[in-house]
Amino acid sequence: MFSQTVEYALRAAVYLAQRRPDPVTTENIAQATKVPQAYLAKVISSLVKAGLVKSQRGVGGGVTLVRPPEDVNILEVVNAVDPIKRITTCPLDLMTHGMKLCPLHRRVDNAYAMVENAFRSTTLAEILAEPGQSVPLCEVPTVEPSSSAVVPAKPNHRMPLEVEVAAPAD
Amino acid sequence: MFSQTVEYALRAAVYLAQRRPDPVTTENIAQATKVPQAYLAKVISSLVKAGLVKSQRGVGGGVTLVRPPEDVNILEVVNAVDPIKRITTCPLDLMTHGMKLCPLHRRVDNAYAMVENAFRSTTLAEILAEPGQSVPLCEVPTVEPSSSAVVPAKPNHRMPLEVEVAAPAD
DNA sequence: CATGAACCGGACAACTGTATCCAAAAAATG
DNA sequence: CATTTTTTGGATACAGTTGTCCGGTTCATG
Numbered sequence: 001m002f003s004q005t006v007e008y009a010l011r012a013a014v015y016l017a018q019r020r021p022d023p024v025t026t027e028n029i030a031q032a033t034k035v036p037q038a039y040l041a042k043v044i045s046s047l048v049k050a051g052l053v054k055s056q057r058g059v060g061g062g063v064t065l066v067r068p069p070e071d072v073n074i075l076e077v078v079n080a081v082d083p084i085k086r087i088t089t090c091p092l093d094l095m096t097h098g099m100k101l102c103p104l105h106r107r108v109d110n111a112y113a114m115v116e117n118a119f120r121s122t123t124l125a126e127i128l129a130e131p132g133q134s135v136p137l138c139e140v141p142t143v144e145p146s147s148s149a150v151v152p153a154k155p156n157h158r159m160p161l162e163v164e165v166a167a168p169a170d
Numbered sequence: 171m172f173s174q175t176v177e178y179a180l181r182a183a184v185y186l187a188q189r190r191p192d193p194v195t196t197e198n199i200a201q202a203t204k205v206p207q208a209y210l211a212k213v214i215s216s217l218v219k220a221g222l223v224k225s226q227r228g229v230g231g232g233v234t235l236v237r238p239p240e241d242v243n244i245l246e247v248v249n250a251v252d253p254i255k256r257i258t259t260c261p262l263d264l265m266t267h268g269m270k271l272c273p274l275h276r277r278v279d280n281a282y283a284m285v286e287n288a289f290r291s292t293t294l295a296e297i298l299a300e301p302g303q304s305v306p307l308c309e310v311p312t313v314e315p316s317s318s319a320v321v322p323a324k325p326n327h328r329m330p331l332e333v334e335v336a337a338p339a340d
Numbered sequence: 341c342a343t344g345a346a347c348c349g350g351a352c353a354a355c356t357g358t359a360t361c362c363a364a365a366a367a368a369t370g
Numbered sequence: 371c372a373t374t375t376t377t378t379g380g381a382t383a384c385a386g387t388t389g390t391c392c393g394g395t396t397c398a399t400g
Contacts, residue, residue, distance in 0.1 A: 045379090057378085058374085058375055060375085061375070062376075
């Protein structure tokens, strides 16, 4: 139901929130979030245009979340790249309906409203702070019985990884 | 957020519920719901395959809602043409996440769940029975002070009501 | 059994979303 | 000022969605 673009934008936003206030290159984000690099660049450009992130060219540059994660809700991210368009007028152009939606479209629009509200009340900080074991996007190291195996795959871009705490699959 | 196909399918379903148990031709539905006839045929074919409506060829044929409107919820209609796909596994293929979604995808999937639940608990009958003034898809007659104007535009395919009132070109 | 009404299915066109590539512009650094 | 790093934007390709067209099939009716 949500577009691929929305998915990518959310991943990037969460990752940027993690790394804030450090600037991160799009390639870095692309690797960490497993999003096609070139396409991610376009998506991020939308976030820039929306004023959610700022970009800095050149060495040591990259993109940064402008506001603190507590002040950014995920509806803003979604709307920046692929706005949820509420139903404001009758899709059938029945002018006697006017602003008043018929029962069908009222229900559909209510669904939109629910999603909007849920997303508006969810901040990036909230997602990062989730008490669960794992950092949102990152692989979480599992404790291998015999091998020691605690080696970050890519030491060059530090991601805040985390220890699994015996959370068996539900 | 919902596809055009979903919108069309819902219109058709509501209209078929109105007209049940009479069979209605796709052309009839197309006109009443303002959906491109040829494309609507495809959409309806999906509803047939899903077992929601049955079709009958030849004169006096058409399509009919199989179950009574009280027993059909709109989630079934949506899923028949463009299924809501819940997030069951980590979209990043992080296998250590397994079945357990990260905080981000948990929220997104929760949004899907909310929509699913809302739609599952809404029947076609409920939409038809809405106490408001208007029959779901149809133009509603407004009381014009001076003009009497009660002329059905298209007498050949009876829809439950009509009367265009002073509709200036948009 | 001929006719017309209606659905069915495949082929095709147009448009949008997704994705890739590359050159240009901007910024830091020496 | 040259070089390197990075974003930016354009051109293009590919795929999925939306929409159209048409011949074929099924069915009721006389």
